[in-house]
Amino acid sequence: MPLRSDWSERTCSLARGLDILGDPWGSLVLREIFFGNGRFDAIKTRLGVADNVLSKRLGWLLEAGLLAQRPYRDGARIRQEYVLTTKGEDALPVLNAIIIWSEKHLDAPTDNAHMRVIHNGCGLPTVSADTCSHCGSRLTAANTSWHSLTRSERPLALATAPTLDLPNESEPTA
Numbered sequence: 001m002p003l004r005s006d007w008s009e010r011t012c013s014l015a016r017g018l019d020i021l022g023d024p025w026g027s028l029v030l031r032e033i034f035f036g037n038g039r040f041d042a043i044k045t046r047l048g049v050a051d052n053v054l055s056k057r058l059g060w061l062l063e064a065g066l067l068a069q070r071p072y073r074d075g076a077r078i079r080q081e082y083v084l085t086t087k088g089e090d091a092l093p094v095l096n097a098i099i100i101w102s103e104k105h106l107d108a109p110t111d112n113a114h115m116r117v118i119h120n121g122c123g124l125p126t127v128s129a130d131t132c133s134h135c136g137s138r139l140t141a142a143n144t145s146w147h148s149l150t151r152s153e154r155p156l157a158l159a160t161a162p163t164l165d166l167p168n169e170s171e172p173t174a
């Protein structure tokens with residue numbers, strides 16, 4: 001999965017992971033898919049990204065097995081939308097960690113430019129990426145919402161990997 005340079009063969013697992021998750025556009029595409037926004041034109045509109053840039057990231061994420069395609073009907077046409085695989089869903093704690101770290105350490109350009117990671121069970125924001133910092137529950141896409149204050153008034157429940165006959169779903173764990 002070549003990005004600016006290929007880190008996929010590095011001996012360090014952090015480097016190999018960053019080859020996929022270290023690309024800003026790629027991780028913002030994942031953000032959109034977690035928000036349930038899996039159709040090309042809708043992702044493009046939300047990100048304000050050029051067709052070729054988005055196509056390339058979607059291709060990389062498909063190739064890396066984080067996304068799968070699912071057909072949907074658009075009038076008379078059948079088109080493809082993008083959904084998470086379990087491998088993609090497993091990236092949630094990474095994205096949560098980046099959100100939480102940014103909220104703690106980076107200045108926001110406007111008063112409402114904030115995002116919170118919410119454990120649905122508590123309804124409270126967590127400051128831990130993989131377990132709820134209030135109740136200790138393990139956070140999954142199924143029990144987590146993101147509240148982007150610039151996007152919606154309420155937290156939005158995250159998308160999960162649908163149960164589909166996907167190529168990467170049935171591979172045994174090495």
Ligand SMILES: [Zn+2]
Pocket residue numbers: 119121122123132133134135136137
């Ligand atoms: Zn909780």
